[in-house]
Amino acid sequence: MSNTTDKTFGILAEFKNPGHLMKAAKMTHKAGYKKFDCYSPFPIHGMDDAMGLKPSKLGYIVLGHALIGFLGGMALQIWTSAIAYPINISGKPFINLPAFIPVTFELTILLSAFGAVFGMFFLNNMPKHHNPLFNSERFKKVTDDGFFVIIESEDPLYNPEKTKAFFEQAGAVHIESIAH
Amino acid sequence: MSQKTTYIPEPELVQGNHTFGSITSLVGDIVETPAPRWWYIAFAVSNLLLGLLLAMLAYLIWEGTGVWGLQNPVGWGWAIVNFVWWVGIGHAGTLISAILFLFRQGWRTAINRFAEAMTIFAVMCAGIFPAVHVGRIWVIYWVFPLPNQMQMWPNFNSPLLWDVFAVSTYFTVSLLFWYVGLVPDLATLRDRVKSKLGKMLYGTFALGWTGGNRQWQHYEKSYLILAGLATPLVLSVHTIVSFDFAVSIIPGWHTTIFPPYFVAGAVFSGFAMVMTLMLITRKIYGLQDIMTINHIEKMNIIILVTGNMVGFAYIMEFFIAWYSGFEYEKFAFVNRAFGPYAWAYWIMFLCNVISPQFFWSKKMRTSITASFILSIVVNIGMWFERFVITVTSLAQDYIPASWGYYSPTWVDILTYVGTFGLFFSNFLLFLRFLPMVAIAEVKMVMPQADPHNYDEDGNELPKESH
Structure with a gap:
């Protein structure tokens, strides 16, 4: 922690609606803040660009899982049917690829879905049941109809006074500092 | 050429003057207020039926599959009919949550949550039948490729084994998809409920969701990928279910x-x-x-379209049976319509092909009574479809000397009735304890959620300019 003297986690500003939040996100990004996030009860179209976020890497995680599912499914069927215990089933070849397609397909989908769900949890730091934001009574509105921006105290540009003034200028309706 | 054009806007997805907050309370209050009396009555009845199911299954496992009406030549009876029927019902949930999502059909948000719940409970009901019909349920693990003392492995050439993989993958993926959708709404409940236990439970399952855009970004990507995965999956599941039949050589x-x-x-x-x-x-x-009349109408249109597809398939099957010139195939179809099971065939035809035709009329499509009656009629018809396919083909196939007539026993019937207990017990618990409408998603399709409806400074634009 860079700011050991400062016990605040960051400064939280509330905005009136998705439009104001969008504007604040653009301003925060433009001002050069890096450790900030915008909170809303639902995803807002265009917010990633406004915040200057890079595209999600989840697709690569899913691709990796899909390949494991595909190769694993093939390997399972070829090994069990042709190597471990070959059984002649009505004269069909031991490695009967057309018949292996359904199981391979299902396992590819299954593993990809695991990748998509657990990869998303991993990227989102979930489960994480304690979050300094939950200290704020006001922040409870975020899952109902509240729109918030936080700038964390670890951001190099963070300065309690200046950051507060910045939020006021951005049109925040309420500003508070969040304790750790 | 001068043409007068008018712009007909889509009807608003959420009607009434709702704000974000009022949507939250509309759905959240259901969970937070005490359950109404009818809920307890319905839950009690469902539990009785669930008890009936458990009793029938216990009896079956104790006595053996002989207590069902299965005989030679009909070795597949109500069990597979019920299995296919329940799995099929489940498919609408995935269709609504995945395929309509990929097609950007905003109206799905109103119904996707409980359609997905329906999928999960329907697949649970379906899974019971193939599991218990094996007779020796204590070795059911043989269907999975697990090392065992005989060093034997499942037969990967068999469609029945494909089915094991398809249905278990389908159940797992549906459950995950449902849960991912639930996370933001569980966070909503975590922030709303008063009771300590509720806070703890919803909080645990919300996994610390905050609604930050850095979370939403991965979340939306995950949801899109899951929809992309569930779409081919749902098509593959019923395809593989149909392989159970189609890969055999029965006419x-x-x-x-x-x-x-x-x-x-x-x-x-x-x-x-x-x-x-x-x-x-x-x-x-x-x-x-x-869930507006507009939703009902759209769903009825889908029922009409798929009903006609099914009707087309019935007629095409008949045509191909004749066109193939294959005597046994021809006989199988003529026998379906005019043989000993003609009663079942015509119930099926009436319910699945004739009854949806009412939905050509807008008045019927938007009538709640008509929709309700026809929705039940359709499900009766679809049960008979599976019955006709399964039983007629087995009862009379190649050798007249081995023909028979299949009837279910009381155990068959009560087991099927019991699965409704399992389904509705789960469904009622879902209605009681989980948000039955995807709160975050409904908010997202409201006009005030779209940043395009705000000006540069973030102020709301007047309504006309949308």
Whole structure:
């Protein structure tokens, strides 16, 4: 922690609606803040660009899982049917690829879905049941109809006074500092 | 050429003057206020039926599958009929949550949550039948490729084994998809409920969701990928279910039309089931603003379309049976319509092909009574479809000397009735304890959620300029 003297986690500003939040996100990004996030009860179209976020890497995680599912499914069927215990089933070849397609397909989908769900949890730091934001009574509105921006105290540009003034200028309706 | 054009806007997805907050309370209050009396009554009845199911299964496992009506030549009876019927019902949930999502159909948000719940419970009901029909349930693990003392492995050439993989993958993926959708709404409940236990439980399952855009970004990507995965999955599941029949050499089963025909039928019956459940819940819980007449109409159109696809398949099957010039195939179809099971065939035809034709009329499509009655009729028809396919082909196939007539026993019937107990017990618990409408997603389709409806400074634009 860079700011050991400062016990605040960051400064939280509330905005009136998705439009104001969008504007604040653009301003925060433009001002050069890096450790900030915008909170809303639902995803807002265009917010990633406004915040200057890079595209999600989840697709690569899913691709990796899909390949494991595909190769694993093939390997399972070829090994069990042709190597471990070959059984002649009505004269069909031991490695009967057309018949292996359904199981391979299902396992590819299954593993990809695991990748998509657990990869998303991993990227989102979930489960994480304690979050300094939950200290704020006001922040409870975020899952109902509240729109918030936080700038964390670890951001190099963070300065309690200046950051507060910045939020006021951005049109925040309420500003508070969040304790750790 | 001068032409007068008018712009007809889509009807608003959420009706009534709702704000974000009022949507939250509309759905959240259902969970937070004590359950109404009818809920306890319905839950008690469902539990009795669930008890009945457990008793029938215990009896079956104790006595053996002889207590069912299965005989030579009909070795597949109500068990597979019920299995296919329940799995098919489940498919509508995935269709609504995945395929309509990929097609950007905003109206799905009102119904996707409980359609997905329906999928999960329907697949649970379906899974019971193949599991218990094996007779020696204590070695059911043989269906999975697990090392065992005989060093034997499952036969990967068998469609029945494909089914094991398809249905278990389908159940797992549906559950994950449902849970991912639930996370933001569980966070909503975590922030709203008063009771300590509720806070702890919802909080645990919300996994610390904050609604930050850095989370939403990955979340939306995950949701999109899951929808992309669930779409081919749902098509593959009923395709593989149809392979159970189509890969055999029984006349009436061995046809290439089965996969698309089964998928269309599954969507058809599933939408009907969603309709039945939706019409009851929206009325009881006062969700008419979210699940509007417009939703009902759109669903009825899908029922009409898939109903006609099914009808087309029935007629095409008949035509191909004749056109193939194959005597046994021809006989199988003529026998379906005019043989000993003609009563079942014509119930099926009437319910699945004739009854949806009412939905050509807008008045019928938007009538709640008509929708409710027809949705039940369709599901009766779809049960008979599976019965006709399964039983008629087996009862009279190649050698007249081995023909027979199949009837279920009381155990068959009560087991099927019991699965409704399992389904509704779960469904009622879902209605009671989980948000039955995807709160975050409904907010997202409201006009005030779209940043385009705000000016540069973030102020709301007047309504006309949308």
